[in-house]
Amino acid sequence: CISEKDYLAAQRLIAKQFPQGGDEALFLGFVLLLTFRFGLRFSEATGLRRNDWCHYQGERWVLVHNNYLRKLKRPSSRRAIPLLFSLTDEEHRLVEAVLARREALSPAGENTPILCDASGGNAVLTSKAATLSKTLIEILRSVTGNPQLRLHHCRHSFYNVVASILLPIDSPVADALRTGIEATALKRQVLGDQHKTSRRTGMALARLMGHHRPNTGLLSYNHLLSDWADTLTPVLSERSHPLKGVHDTKSFEIASIATESLYQETLELPPPDLVRILRTLRLVSCGKPFALAGQINLLPPMLIADLETTFNACNAKMRFKVRRGLAWFKGEEYPNALLHYVTDAAWLRMLEHASSLDLSALEINPQNYPPLIELPAMTGMNRHILMSHQRHVDLVALVLRLFDVPTSAFEALYARQDADIAALMGKKGWLVIPLEERASKGSTFQLDMMTIVVEQKDDDRPQRGGIVMQRNDEGILRTSFDLTVALLALGVFVQSLRNA
Numbered sequence: 001c002i003s004e005k006d007y008l009a010a011q012r013l014i015a016k017q018f019p020q021g022g023d024e025a026l027f028l029g030f031v032l033l034l035t036f037r038f039g040l041r042f043s044e045a046t047g048l049r050r051n052d053w054c055h056y057q058g059e060r061w062v063l064v065h066n067n068y069l070r071k072l073k074r075p076s077s078r079r080a081i082p083l084l085f086s087l088t089d090e091e092h093r094l095v096e097a098v099l100a101r102r103e104a105l106s107p108a109g110e111n112t113p114i115l116c117d118a119s120g121g122n123a124v125l126t127s128k129a130a131t132l133s134k135t136l137i138e139i140l141r142s143v144t145g146n147p148q149l150r151l152h153h154c155r156h157s158f159y160n161v162v163a164s165i166l167l168p169i170d171s172p173v174a175d176a177l178r179t180g181i182e183a184t185a186l187k188r189q190v191l192g193d194q195h196k197t198s199r200r201t202g203m204a205l206a207r208l209m210g211h212h213r214p215n216t217g218l219l220s221y222n223h224l225l226s227d228w229a230d231t232l233t234p235v236l237s238e239r240s241h242p243l244k245g246v247h248d249t250k251s252f253e254i255a256s257i258a259t260e261s262l263y264q265e266t267l268e269l270p271p272p273d274l275v276r277i278l279r280t281l282r283l284v285s286c287g288k289p290f291a292l293a294g295q296i297n298l299l300p301p302m303l304i305a306d307l308e309t310t311f312n313a314c315n316a317k318m319r320f321k322v323r324r325g326l327a328w329f330k331g332e333e334y335p336n337a338l339l340h341y342v343t344d345a346a347w348l349r350m351l352e353h354a355s356s357l358d359l360s361a362l363e364i365n366p367q368n369y370p371p372l373i374e375l376p377a378m379t380g381m382n383r384h385i386l387m388s389h390q391r392h393v394d395l396v397a398l399v400l401r402l403f404d405v406p407t408s409a410f411e412a413l414y415a416r417q418d419a420d421i422a423a424l425m426g427k428k429g430w431l432v433i434p435l436e437e438r439a440s441k442g443s444t445f446q447l448d449m450m451t452i453v454v455e456q457k458d459d460d461r462p463q464r465g466g467i468v469m470q471r472n473d474e475g476i477l478r479t480s481f482d483l484t485v486a487l488l489a490l491g492v493f494v495q496s497l498r499n500a
Helices: 004-018 023-037 042-046 089-105 129-144 152-166 174-179 183-191 199-209 214-219 224-232 274-285 290-296 303-315 344-355 388-401 417-428 478-498
Strands: 053-056 059-064 077-083 116-119 122-125 319-321 329-330 385-386 410-414 433-434 467-468
Touching: 004 089, 004 129, 004 152, 023 089, 023 152, 042 129, 042 410, 053 385, 077 199, 089 116, 089 224, 089 274, 089 290, 089 344, 116 344, 152 174, 152 183, 152 199, 152 224, 174 224, 183 199, 199 214, 274 290, 274 344, 274 385, 274 478, 290 303, 290 478, 303 478, 385 388, 385 417, 385 478, 388 417, 388 467, 388 478, 410 417, 417 433, 417 467, 467 478
Parallel strands: 410 433
Antiparallel strands: 053 059, 059 077, 116 122, 319 329, 385 467, 410 467
């Protein structure tokens, strides 16, 4: 069996050896938690979907049943397993981070896999699922020093901890396993108010494990019986002799494990990246506050504050049309409306594409791009993307290039008197059109206003060019909402590199 001390040591080792907040650490920690705290088989753990993790009035439980991801071993494997033990603060944060990650990658309301990745605009079971078991076995063997351990032994541990409380076993090992557990509460949760030891006890253990009969657990899982037998029938005679070919466990050497250097805690957050910024914005669009969404995605507090300030300022000056209606409303009346108007499919497309980008290869210099204070001025009331300086043009060109937006998906516009900005835009390969030549519904098209002045102009007036996104049926960014969110997210990310 694996002790709780070894299990928690394994969780710390995962947090230490894998990138903090990375998918590998979340997947490994969550599967290990499901096998040790709930007694799930590996395939049952990786095949859970969102609705299989249940939480109501302070109670948590896991549903195990057939789904399209995997088939159960036998009909008796279909079951509900309550959380019978108290979780540590680290485990609570792990569960919250895993569920928040799934929420960020999945369309609202869909029962997608908890361990999912975005692929082709859908949330599918992660390709890493197949390799998790092998990695967890190596971790468990590392923390215990036992080269024979397998992940399945976590399931054995779950059985023996519960059995030490439900069955009247009085031995040193059983006493050690049930230390710190409220026995009466666990019995009542498993057996109800009538929780005295009876034939129901063995069947309750079988139901928790997904066994067809109690004898499966008693014969193959219950490692307390031999220890109990030794306690009940001690061999005290001096005339006893060791049996040939039988191991004496008291002669075994104790494994020496160097654990101190492995589990040194670190308070350093991982460097910010565009994927975690987009995940944070996705969670905000689902109703979570910026502070909580950023904390879940391990963003620095200052970056979270910059995100919230930038998006609030942009949202406040925009106007939005009521879905399936004719009325309009102002963003200042509805916080985060900009994020809400990005569809589930668009979030999935952006997250999937952002995860494939290698921004470190671009050698981005924040000095060449707009400071945070100018980002709100680059978006207008109708989500036109506005530019007045070279730094603005460079940021817009960067987002269009990174997200593969073709020139046919937008219009590049300028006023005739602003030939300087038109020249800068033209150098990016865009077809730049004067506003006077762009007619909309029989009237002159109005480009959103920009408040940043151009210092070298004699009349000290603002000049502006703009990108107007058309609604498209293809591509990663298909609406002005998608483009605006991608631009602001990238702009905040670029400026976060100043502190990196």
